[in-house]
Amino acid sequence: MTVSLLLIVAAGLLGLVMGSFSGAQVWRLRARQLVQDKKDGEEYDKAEYKRLVTLTKSKMNEDRSRCLSCHHTLAWYDLIPLFSWLSTRGKCRYCAKPIGFFEPVIELGTAVLFVLFTTVWVGMFGVEAASLLVLGLWLAALTMFVILFVYDMKWFLLPNEVMFPLIGLSVVITSLTAIVLQDLAIVPTLLSIAASVTILSGLYFALWLVSRGKWVGFGDVKLGIALGVLLIDWKLSLLALFLANLIGTLVVLPGLISGRLSRKAQVPFGPLLIIGFFIALLAGNSIIDGYEAFSVWLSTTMLML
Ligand SMILES: [Zn+2]
Numbered sequence: 001m002t003v004s005l006l007l008i009v010a011a012g013l014l015g016l017v018m019g020s021f022s023g024a025q026v027w028r029l030r031a032r033q034l035v036q037d038k039k040d041g042e043e044y045d046k047a048e049y050k051r052l053v054t055l056t057k058s059k060m061n062e063d064r065s066r067c068l069s070c071h072h073t074l075a076w077y078d079l080i081p082l083f084s085w086l087s088t089r090g091k092c093r094y095c096a097k098p099i100g101f102f103e104p105v106i107e108l109g110t111a112v113l114f115v116l117f118t119t120v121w122v123g124m125f126g127v128e129a130a131s132l133l134v135l136g137l138w139l140a141a142l143t144m145f146v147i148l149f150v151y152d153m154k155w156f157l158l159p160n161e162v163m164f165p166l167i168g169l170s171v172v173i174t175s176l177t178a179i180v181l182q183d184l185a186i187v188p189t190l191l192s193i194a195a196s197v198t199i200l201s202g203l204y205f206a207l208w209l210v211s212r213g214k215w216v217g218f219g220d221v222k223l224g225i226a227l228g229v230l231l232i233d234w235k236l237s238l239l240a241l242f243l244a245n246l247i248g249t250l251v252v253l254p255g256l257i258s259g260r261l262s263r264k265a266q267v268p269f270g271p272l273l274i275i276g277f278f279i280a281l282l283a284g285n286s287i288i289d290g291y292e293a294f295s296v297w298l299s300t301t302m303l304m305l
Pocket of ligand 1: 067097
């Protein structure tokens with residue numbers, strides 16, 4: 001009990017640190033993307049290029065973090081997750097420009113995610129070495145999800161630099177979970193994973209094919225592979241896909257009705273899929289059980305009437 005509690009507190013602190021790392025990584029990836037776009041002769045945001053690349057020159061590529069307004073190198077006490085932001089009330093210590101809520105939100109969000117995940121994980125698999133090893137891999141995967149989520153929200157793109165390692169990591173995590181932690185039968189599990197990937201990746205692949213990449217990006221197809229592999233159970237994948245579309249509709253519909261959004265407005269599917277995935281992962285079995293209990297109740301009530 002106390003071990004679990006300690007572990008959950010540690011996960012929260014680690015989440016703050018990894019959230020801070022993710023925030024910095026998002027800007028580095030973006031700077032690299034802009035340099036690449038310019039080199040390839042593609043359209044790119046010139047003002048953003050100036051802010052992220054020219055003014056910082058190659059500095060964004062080094063490991064020191066800088067203020068995005070005055071480009072002052074940040075000291076260690078500027079980089080303490082959450083506390084640095086709170087201590088200056090969200091302003092840069094050097095130029096006093098507001099930093100915005102990007103950093104604290106991403107740090108808190110990651111911490112909450114780490115705590116929730118660790119709580120559920122320890123409840124399922126305990127605190128033995130094998131369980132903690134896979135948990136550690138999962139926390140690395142969660143960090144990648146945070147980067148992808150934020151990047152896709154901001155720029156409608158899921159960078160390959162994160163996507164490919166995540167797919168590799170998901171294969172390792174699922175192999176260890178299925179073989180070491182759950183001792184699942186190999187053939188049915190492989191079939192379920194195949195179905196799972198087809199559900200989460202196949203629909204987006206079909207949409208990508210039909211629209212020639214206009215409706216959805218190929219990034220969503222690749223994301224579907226990682227999510228399908230990690231969920232293992234095809235029923236959970238179906239639920240994740242359903243939830244992603246449901247949430248997407250709920251978010252987009254008010255904008256469409258009020259006319260604030262045009263029909264052509266871009267919707268980032270990545271974040272929706274990731275949200276659907278986490279709900280399915282952490283609460284999916286309860287949701288499916290609840291749904292089954294509900295339909296049994298409904299059919300018996302209907303029979304009685
Ligand atoms: Zn500054």
